[in-house]
Amino acid sequence: MGGRTLTRGRDGTVYNVVHQKAAEKEYRCPACNTVIRVGEANVVVWTEDTIWGTQAGIDGRRHWHSGCWARRPH
Numbered sequence: 001m002g003g004r005t006l007t008r009g010r011d012g013t014v015y016n017v018v019h020q021k022a023a024e025k026e027y028r029c030p031a032c033n034t035v036i037r038v039g040e041a042n043v044v045v046w047t048e049d050t051i052w053g054t055q056a057g058i059d060g061r062r063h064w065h066s067g068c069w070a071r072r073p074h
């Protein structure tokens, strides 16, 4: 695991962001809806700021392409 950073979105939600140099398995990027292949750089994003509690936020974490996360509109 790389370092974790905190980012505040435009809506005020605080996101945890962890940069990974290489994916260990395939994930589907929620931004572009295409697959992040094994070995591809990605970021893991989640928020602990949900009405269902911290664990629900962690369980809802998503993997994004590093570029898609950087270009996100919020």
Ligand SMILES: [Zn+2]
Pocket (backbone or CB within 6 Å): 029, 030, 031, 032, 033, 034, 064, 065, 068
């Ligand atoms: Zn993507």
